[in-house]
Amino acid sequence: MYKPSKNLLECVRSLFPLEICPWDDYFLRMAQTDFYLNCHYKKASKTYFIRRAPFGGSYAILGGLTLFLRVLNDFVFNDDVIRALKNMGYRDEFCNFLQNLQIRVTVSAINEGMVFFPNEPAVIIEGSLISVRIAEGILTKSLNFPTLAMTKWHRVVEAASPGKTYEFSRRRAQNDIITSLYAHLAGIDISSNAEIRKGADIPISGSMGHEWIQSFGDEFDAFDKWLEINPDRPILLVDTISTLNSGVPNAIKAFNKHRLRIKEAGGIPGIRNDSGDLAYLTIEERLMLNKHGCTDVMIFETNDLDEYSIQSIKQQIFTQTPKFMNPSDILEKIIWACGTNPGTCSDQPSIGGVVKLTSIEDKAVIKIAHDNSIKTSIPGSNRSAHVYTEEGELLCCLIYHKSEKVENTEIAYHPDDKGKNIRLADYKNLVFEKRQIYINNSRETLDNVRERVKNETKNLHWSYKRLNNPHRVKVSLTEKVFNLRKKMIQNNQLMEEK
Amino acid sequence: MYKPSKNLLECVRSLFPLEICPWDDYFLRMAQTDFYLNCHYKKASKTYFIRRAPFGGSYAILGGLTLFLRVLNDFVFNDDVIRALKNMGYRDEFCNFLQNLQIRVTVSAINEGMVFFPNEPAVIIEGSLISVRIAEGILTKSLNFPTLAMTKWHRVVEAASPGKTYEFSRRRAQNDIITSLYAHLAGIDISSNAEIRKGADIPISGSMGHEWIQSFGDEFDAFDKWLEINPDRPILLVDTISTLNSGVPNAIKAFNKHRLRIKEAGGIPGIRNDSGDLAYLTIEERLMLNKHGCTDVMIFETNDLDEYSIQSIKQQIFTQTPKFMNPSDILEKIIWACGTNPGTCSDQPSIGGVVKLTSIEDKAVIKIAHDNSIKTSIPGSNRSAHVYTEEGELLCCLIYHKSEKVENTEIAYHPDDKGKNIRLADYKNLVFEKRQIYINNSRETLDNVRERVKNETKNLHWSYKRLNNPHRVKVSLTEKVFNLRKKMIQNNQLMEEK
Structure with a gap:
């Protein structure tokens, strides 16, 4: 059907057929195992972020959120999907369970077309462990190439x-x-x-x-x-x-x-x-x-x-x-x-965009990866704020736990380098711009997003936008997040003790 | 519909929705202009080839032929397509004409999964100018990424x-x-x-x-x-x-x-x-x-x-x-x-695969490109043969006009370097393996193609398969093709005189 639209959700629905198994097999294998261990209804959260900004730049622009939301909204475990899963060796009991499952997650995210930085939580999903496991398969593919292409x-x-x-x-x-x-x-x-x-x-x-x-x-x-x-x-x-x-x-x-x-x-x-x-x-x-x-x-x-x-x-x-x-x-x-x-995207045809499990039953979890510390994650269901001086200069991107009042932060901690901490308390009239402002908006249009990209990047200082070797935005942690991460790494502790 | 198949055409039909305007706009703009100039029924041919082998290698493996044939077979200018074209500003007269047009081209090609070399004609399409114009838009996209990925x-x-x-x-x-x-x-x-x-x-x-x-x-x-x-x-x-x-x-x-x-x-x-x-x-x-x-x-x-x-x-x-x-x-x-x-394909995410017009009304045409001689094309509706010595060594890939009897070739001419000519007449019992052996086979299976890839590459000498800086296969021209090309370049002549 020829149906050119200015509405982004309609575009996505027309251009991309709904997949019947929109994941890598391992997500559903884990979900099946959860089911048999009876832990599939545990509360869980996951976060999408990038490890490095693409193309040697300092930032990325989020694309693909609407692709993700569309699958989340439209996907059902119908007879065709169940037939596929049985054919792939999934067990009857689990398939029967899926037939009544709706993948349901709460999404906290920056909007499509917004700028974000390495390690900044761009999209956070929360829900039952089984929903969150399956949703990752949809989320990573939805965001990775669109974000890379957009940037x-x-x-x-x-x-x-x-x-x-x-x-x-x-x-x-x-x-x-x-x-x-x-x-x-x-x-x-x-x-x-x-x-x-x-x-x-x-x-x-x-x-x-x-x-x-x-x-x-x-x-x-x-x-x-x-x-x-x-x-x-x-x-x-x-x-x-x-x-x-x-x-x-x-x-x-x-x-x-x-x-x-x-x-x-x-x-x-x-x-x-x-x-x-x-x-x-x-x-x-x-x-x-x-x-x-x-x-x-x-x-x-x-x-x-x-x-x-x-x-x-x-x-x-x-x-x-x-x-x-x-x-x-x-x-x-x-x-x-x-x-x-x-x-x-010839000079970097993929983005290091990952989704990591960040909490189970409200206890923060971490991936430690001693063998490769850039892969050590930031534990907990966190959010981010961009912190501006009263002159409008971007001071840092601050990652805080969702339970914290970010405006009270006194020190913004660099994850690994004490010398790069910032004493926010020394500044007057800081502006904390909370970034996860997405609200379910099926009226998002192509023009809205284009306008948002323009505004977001216009507001970035030119030094962050240099094509080669730009200035880097500091991405910092609140004391709570910093201390938790440090303690978990020191103790080889994958899950927070509470 | 969940329908996993071993038949390649069925796979392609299930996995890729048929596009409604499967081209870049300029192909159809040219076609419309042909129509108004009343030259749309001239006979024409085009050839798909690569300029360089990807990844610094010596060869590529053809992928995507079935994708192309599927669109060629299934695409019709139905009401939906015509509505789209009118909406894009195509004229009523032309749209009415298209409504009765079937894109019809004769395909001479190597099979999916076969090895080919730079400049070797891998896929040749022949038909009316309008069909051949439009088919290019389908052909390039169908072959480029699949060939790159396959290789x-x-x-x-x-x-x-x-x-x-x-x-x-x-x-x-x-x-x-x-x-x-x-x-x-x-x-x-x-x-x-x-x-x-x-x-x-x-x-x-x-x-x-x-x-x-x-x-x-x-x-x-x-x-x-x-x-x-x-x-x-x-x-x-x-x-x-x-x-x-x-x-x-x-x-x-x-x-x-x-x-x-x-x-x-x-x-x-x-x-x-x-x-x-x-x-x-x-x-x-x-x-x-x-x-x-x-x-x-x-x-x-x-x-x-x-x-x-x-x-x-x-x-x-x-x-x-x-x-x-x-x-x-x-x-x-x-x-x-x-x-x-x-x-x-991170070290080379695109292939230099192009389709060039090679003849009009059986007269060879060329793109000269003095500014960038690697872009100078080989004129004429040509075919290729791989020439083996009696010991089974691949001597060269020989490009010949479809009207020639390739086995009679005495000298294989390097396109630009006389020192690299090969006197075939000096060899005894050469084997000329004609490469364009594709016959319309809707029974092509996944396993067939896998087997073909294995055999084709097994037969290549290991020196051509080195990952870095491999030996290059000589791609040569018959005297007829060589002389025609030389003359057209010297005379800045885009179309052969007959």
């Missing part, structure tokens, strides 16, 4: 800003639908992926590929015929033979021939580079275009772009533009179209 | 061989269903992904995660209870506190307590490492296990493994095993479980 595409948007951005990833993406959806949520303007409109009201666009020019045998002829039929999409690809010697001169000739027709159709003319040195070509092209009355022609850049190459091309155009021109006259007429690299 | 997972299988392999990628994969399916086709033994069984009859398995141990607070207790309920899945995760000081001793105690129960249930006991130095731990664990009567306990290795780490862990175990033991006694009892890295 990556937002880096592209920031690097290109204020330039417009297109997303062209379908043909080489590992998962083009997730890529196109979360690229849009991150702020990308237009997609090439026609299928995304099956469920999401995202603007799409397309013009010519190399085959268009090849199929005519003559480059000018190909451009001429294209503009004749498509004056409303006057984008000409100029590198089929030789960009500066053939493509651009032919494009200029064609634009000048069809100038009136393009204007009447409301088309915005452009040329597209798809190979060669984009910074060099762009400067030369701009000079040629301007010289021949094509000042209004935009330049589309494609060919393995990502935030790093966009940044360095912009930087070089800025310094290498001939003195008689203003670099911004060139930069303002560039449109950045990215595909494969951000589409696959 | 990657096969590298893992080769590195681990003769060890068994598991695939654990669901929670961090960008596209877990494609990953699990093509991992299986590449030869992986078992998956953790329960959802894959919705459509594919692939064995799955699961045991405990860290949360299992955490939820008991006591490691031995957690192991003990697990084995009590699951003597048929006796895999214990040993790194929650400290692998050698706590995990392994507790596991030994638990195995010895439940020895009989496990044997009766037919379980194969194992411990699982998920952090720390796997080579070191494995040697120490084997010594401890053997000393305490657990010689039958397997060691599962997890934690960011890929073909490179498997190879180097095996190598170190081989050299570092204490003299009184045989390294193969350790190696034979290892099971390799890989997830995130091969699951996302």
Whole structure:
């Protein structure tokens, strides 16, 4: 069913079929074992967080919460699921039990499109042990790639800003639908992926590929015929033979021939580079275009772009533009179209997003991992606040137990390094912004999330947003959380004693 | 519907919903323009090939052909699709035309699971220009990630061989269903992904995660209870506190307590490492296990493994095993479980797979790309043969025009380097193995493809299979193809003159 929507939950329902066993097998094997040990109704909580921010950055942007909530809401252990489970060797008694089970967890989370930091609890689920076991399988998959994609595409948007951005990833993406959806949520303007409109009201666009020019045998002829039929999409690809010697001169000739027709159709003319040195070509092209009355022609850049190459091309155009021109006259007429690299998150194609059990029957639990201390978890069902000075500077991200009044915190403890503790008591008028503000909102729209991403990242100091080696936000613990963790590690104690 | 099948086409139909606009928008924009220029019924051909072999290797393994054929077969421009297209601004006249169009192309291809080399035509489609334009959008997406995944997972299988392999990628994969399916086709033994069984009859398995141990607070207790309920899945995760000081001793105690129960249930006991130095731990664990009567306990290795780490862990175990033991006694009892890295093809998350227009009305066409000569295509609707000496050595991959009798070739021309030409006439009894042997076979099974992958790669000389910097197979052209390409480049001629 073709049903492009602006409502995120509707998008997700249209674009992603509901899975029948949305987990790795081991979650349900543990759940079955809980059932036979009769501990499946114990109270439990789990937390989703990332160990490191992706792409060497300082933060991530949450994506996929709506995907998770949708499965949580729509999934039932119906006859088909039960048949599947029996076929996988699950026992009859357990299957009968599941048939009457609804996976029910309370979700405390930051909203989709909000910024979060390493170790910060982004999504917390609480409920019966069996629900919480099963929900993890849904939660990790729902959040991991969307969060990674959202973060990556937002880096592209920031690097290109204020330039417009297109997303062209379908043909080489590992998962083009997730890529196109979360690229849009991150702020990308237009997609090439026609299928995304099956469920999401995202603007799409397309013009010519190399085959268009090849199929005519003559480059000018190909451009001429294209503009004749498509004056409303006057984008000409100029590198089929030789960009500066053939493509651009032919494009200029064609634009000048069809100038009136393009204007009447409301088309915005452009040329597209798809190979060669984009910074060099762009400067030369701009000079040629301007010289021949094509000042209004935009330049589309494609060919393995990502935030790093966009940044360095912009930087070089800025310094290498001939003195008689203003670099911004060139930069303002560039449109950045990215595909494969951000589409696959090529420099880091997975995020270290994990879900860890944090409490059982209100007793905190920990994973210690002496062999690899970065894997030692923070015990307890915690929440986070971003702490701002009265000047609006982000001082730290503070992790506190849900039972604590975070505003009373005197010292923010670094988990492992005393020298990095912060005496909050020394500051006046600190603002504690509690982060887990998600409320069940089925009216979340694509535009809401785009707006939220924009606001959240606008509020981050630029030093946290540098592409390479940015400043890191301190993620600290309250005294209660710090002491509990320290004690449990020292005593090799997996569960809090109460 | 839960319908696990061994038939590949059925798997694909169950696992992947048919898309309603399975293309990037520009393919259909070009098709619409063809229609208005009345050239949509010209004869055309396109070829899928890769520019470079992925992962620094020398070859790729074709995946996704069945995905492509399924869409080709099942897709129709029904009312829903037409409504979508009108909503995207396609014109009524064109939409009316599409309503009566069936995308029809002739497919010449190597089979799913066959090896191919850079520039070798792997899949050729021929038909009316409009069908061929649209089919490209389906073809590229269908082949690219499956081929990449198939090639990657096969590298893992080769590195681990003769060890068994598991695939654990669901929670961090960008596209877990494609990953699990093509991992299986590449030869992986078992998956953790329960959802894959919705459509594919692939064995799955699961045991405990860290949360299992955490939820008991006591490691031995957690192991003990697990084995009590699951003597048929006796895999214990040993790194929650400290692998050698706590995990392994507790596991030994638990195995010895439940020895009989496990044997009766037919379980194969194992411990699982998920952090720390796997080579070191494995040697120490084997010594401890053997000393305490657990010689039958397997060691599962997890934690960011890929073909490179498997190879180097095996190598170190081989050299570092204490003299009184045989390294193969350790190696034979290892099971390799890989997830995130091969699951996302982390060292190269996309393949340079492209489809290029190769002929129009039987006249060859080329993309020249002076700015970037690696992008210069090989013109014409060509096929390939693998040429073997009478001793069975692969001499070259030879690209010939479909009208040629390849067995008559005297010289195999390197596309750009005369010094690398091969005089085939100097050899006696050469064997020309034509590669495009695909015939429409809806009875292709998972097992067929697995078997084909095994045979195809077994026949490759080991020097082509080295993980790093392997020997490269020469991909050559017949005189006819070579001369045509040279002439078209020299004359900046996009289309052959006839």
